[in-house]
Amino acid sequence: MPQHPVTDFLSSSAALCDAVLRLRGPALSEELGRIAREVTHSLWGRFIPRQDKDPRAASGLQQDVMFDDQYFGRFEVGGRESYSDTERKHLASLASLAGSVMQVHSVAQRTTHAYVQVEAQLQHQSQILDQIHESVLTMDLNGFITSWNKGAERLFGYSSVEAVGRNILFLYDEEDTTFSDDFLEQGGRLMEVRRKKKNGEVFWASLSLSPLCDREDRSIGLIAYLTDITERKMAEERLHHLAYYDALTSLPNRSLLTKLVDQALTVAQRSKLHGCILFIDLNRFKLINDTLGRAAGDELLREVARRFRLALRDQDLVARLGGDEFAVGLFDISQHYEASMVAQKLLSVLNEPFLIDGNDLRVDASIGISVYPQDGNDGETLLRQADIAMYRAKVGNPDGERVAFYSQDMNQGMQERMRIESGLRQALGSGQLQLHYQPKFSIEDGHIIGAEALVRWKHPERGLVPPAEFIPLAESTGLVVQVGEWVLEAACAQAQAWKMAGVPPIRLAVNVSAREFTSALPGRVQETLRRYGLEPSWLELEITESTLMNNIDRVIGIMDRITELGVTLSLDDFGTGYSSLSYLKRFPIDTLKIDRSFTTGIPSDANDCAIASTIISIAQQLKHKVIAEGVETVEQLAFLKSSGCDEVQGYLFSQPLPAADFERALKENWTPA
Template sequence: MQPDTPRPRDAERATLDVLKSYSLDGPAPEGAFEHVVRLAADLFEVPTALVSFDDGCEQLVASARVGFDGRATRRDVSFCTHAMARGDVMVVPDALDDPRFRHNPMVTGEPFIRFYAGVPIVTPKGHRLGAICVIDAVPRPPLTERQCGLLRSLARIVMDQLEQRRLDTMRRAAMRMAAATPDAIVCSDDAGAVTFWNAAAERIFGHTRDEMVGRPLATLVPAEFRPRHRELMARRFAEGEDAAPRTVEAIGLRRDGTRVPIEISLATWRDGDHVNVGSIIRDLSERDRTRERVRHLTHFDRLTDLPNRAQFLERVDHALSTVDRFAVLQVGLDRFKAVNGTLGTAAGDRVLVAAAGRVRAAVGAAAVVARLGADEFGVLVAGADAAALAAALARSLVERLGEPFPVGGALCHLGASVGVVLAPDPSVALGADCVLKRALLALQQAKMAGGRRFEVFEPQLGERAEERHRIEGELRGALERGEFELHVQPQVQLPGGGLVGAEALLRWRHPERGLLSPAAFLPVLETSDMAVPVGRWIIREACAFAALMDARGVPLRMGINLFAAQLRDPGLFDVVADALAATGLPGPLCELEITETTVLGLDESVIAPLRRLRGLGVGVAFDDYGTGYASLSLLKRYPLTRLKIDREFVRDLRTDPDDAAIVKAVIALGASLGLDVIAEGIETPEQASALVGFGCREAQGYLFGKPMPMADFAACRAAPPPRKSA
């Protein structure tokens, strides 16, 4: 007879989990219960005694045995299977007389069992792990009640040892975890004394284990928080095991008296009549530092460590609701792109850091300073005298930022412009964004006025911004409607005045406002997305006119100004090459003019198309040379053929020694580099004579001809020269 049917898979899985908790899921421990089976054999005066455990599969495995050679027995033939199923002492006086066992192979063959008495080994939760049994090869009378009690006691001894081993295993694992965890583990009894202290607790609080075990847990609590601590612990002890796990943030006290932010997870358990509290304590210092770093990065500029635009807007918003009068200054560095373009971004960063330091020093502690953008800073000053203070600060900032910045052995001359806005405005409700928009308009006005100055916002600036927007809208249709036209101004040889070239100058014949000079629309055009298409039209028209003049026997070099957007346009080479091919104009009769301030804001990628154009014979002139921040390295890197001296230095060259010296220096520089030089803005014979004396060989200006429509220029230049009277 077979006592059990195959167990459901869930039951087997549950059995395996229990066996694993007692470390019985592997090979049965040898010798662990040897003393128990020997005691059983002696007590019952039998030759064989066993402690066997279910392996969770199909066998019972003998962990300890006396008088038995086998190691494992199939569950379907094991007597202990029946004892486990019974749940209490099972006695078989003579197996041959018991219909359950008379045909069992362990009865009919080795070990020829006749007598069996066994009892299950049961966990505190009622799980039956195995059995302890005594066996004899001869029949024996049934056990007395006393003997049954002894057998049960032996089973409890085995279970107690298993339970102790389980607890020891858990304790060792817990100790290993406690030693390895970065969190402090601290246990205390119901008297508030520390009973356990791991290595992480020593690291966090500075106390050793020997110092803390037995001391009050309140040692770790700052004095002002101890009443609250006592109240919390008293409540947990009163609730006992019913107290729900809880996590709180608190301040801990280190051995050296310093404080540490901590997170405490509390758990409570009962040990007999005593209640214990376990605390897992996490040091939050790094978390708080990380939070502070994130907060700082959210509100401060990484490079200069100044408040960023978002925080500045918050400050302005706060001032609008709490301050009667304040001013916002928006500070922009003039020609900052020149530094990045010539010395690199690392040098530019050093200049920005130095500029931030100068702004801080200028405004002092009474104002808020922020970095608003790439090369712009914001300043907020409050008080009844905000207007006067802002004006004084603006002058100071222009002066301080106008001083050269030493970078890598070189001196960078930049300058600064400042826009000022006063707030609140009683005539209109302002938000922080609107305040900064007004400051930006004032800054732009200062820059358009030449820079190195400050401007205070006036309502007219908003009107000018609207005007710019209107012009930009009108420009979009001007090209399609054919409203643009080119005027040309002659360039002549010195001395003598013979025609050598001309410069193409853009004009806009507005349908309502008439002919507009560049000053009325060029600042808008060159920064709009119309710059490239209009620039391409200029190239085609100028080349066509120069080809026409060449065909009429008047070859002249045509100067064509390029917008910065054209230099960034990857199609620049093709546009010029196609224009030359379409018109038949020789390359040397085409000269592209670029300003040094334009190229200073561009990267090296613009040089390659210019070099390719030089291969076609096209010239490249540096316009307005000397007015920007160009280094000699720029003259070497760009494939230049000509320098144009700006009218600013020509106007007073006969009366201003500095202007004369600059003109002479540029002429000498051009000669030494193999570059032609032309002077602009010549209006008097005296200026022309002085330039001849300095060695300048070409000139352009009203003295030789004003800009005129191409048709007028062609008619004038095509006419034969007047005959001299005899």
């Protein structure tokens, strides 16, 4: 049974497409001719490609094969007297289909050829990149590696498979992790960087960056060229060390010291800090060196350098100038007298004998101090002035340890501070310290509810020494710990006396410095209360914000141990430090204390009023009591009362009183007039 005409044509169309895709030359022409005969039911038929010239005259039915004015050839069929319109249409459709398929196939062939050429070119370029010694890689704008040559494999130890697709940051050394959009956009930069190999080895590399662009010249990434320069960097570091460091002690030499001093002075100037140079000359070193020989002298100098370095902070500079001379630079001190304390510390580390080759050797030193900006504005000038001051110290007492400032006024101030420090040490053991008690009052009813214990120094010759003179000195020298221990002991002893006299329990507030606030404090408080038979309700510890800013968890642990004893805690000088409110809610405190610096401006200063009101509001939200210190006027009291403050202390009510006067006030239930 013959096929349906439409089915027959579709079958022939499929055969035509298959022939164009598979066949070439005469075989294609023969197959296309066959398909044309089949479609038109002709006895003969052929396809004549455009490049073939047939001398025979055309006969029968003809149809050109074209697509978009491009001529591919023609169909010719014959052997019949006539053709129906349907057969003519089928031949025309077949020619149209053949033209479109041939056009697509031609484009595909050209594309494939171009792709093969591009692929060959890329392979050629890849071979070139792999042969060069440099490490070359590309990355996109987000830093993800897109290509990785053999040089990169040799340099880093990662294969292309391991590296491509990863972010460039995995090659960075931990100390060199700068990577940003700005870095990616600044192609062409040449820099020296630290990178890390697959085996963990860190090396120095010279890195050059060039932009990677598309056909429209838009940036799509970076090309990175890297070369290992580790050997050169190590050579440079060795040369730098030889030029700027002392070969014997490995400390900076004079050249590096002056450079670093000049840099530090720039920072000190912006921060309005003092800077100091200490010029140190060892005494008796020449005798040791001449007697025991240079080897022993060198070992002694190395040990002195080690002790100096351990005695100083990381940010302090220490250098060896040559021979037995050293220098120290201090640049983040707020008061120049701190330099004299450092000088004494350096002298103290020389007190212990040096064991060199079985010999116990002893040296001391003379130290001269110059101060920025009074004595000079650059390293060389300050070093020269410190040298002069050192000579003055040595001449002043050739046989002893001496410290001298270049400025005579500073020398006098240093001598005065040393006299105060020495006197304070004596005062601790000779009954010269006393406690005065400043009453604390309830705003609600005006009754005394407690007192702050304040230390006073009654000098046998100078009389009453103001706390502002000796408390800062005690803090800077560490004597504040001994003073604090004495205050706690004396306050508890006095509280016991009042308890025995029938005085109702009141809260005695004792200030605790940051140096005292250690894990040993709760035990010391507990033992002191036990020894005097006092209930914890008699004692309150006042701590400052600065105490709380180091190792929060450790501090809170100490505070918890104190409150477990039943002793209350008060946060002193609140608002002057840097407490985070997130930490404040964790502190087991009972009272917030408004610093006098805020109370002074009330009620005329709007800022002080706002700060005081805010502190009171915070305390109320956290269920803490609030006390304001430094209250001296009725207007201040009225504002604090209206704002919800609980307690006050200040000269409006009473100045600090000796123990007997305070006891009298308690017994009389003294209230403000």
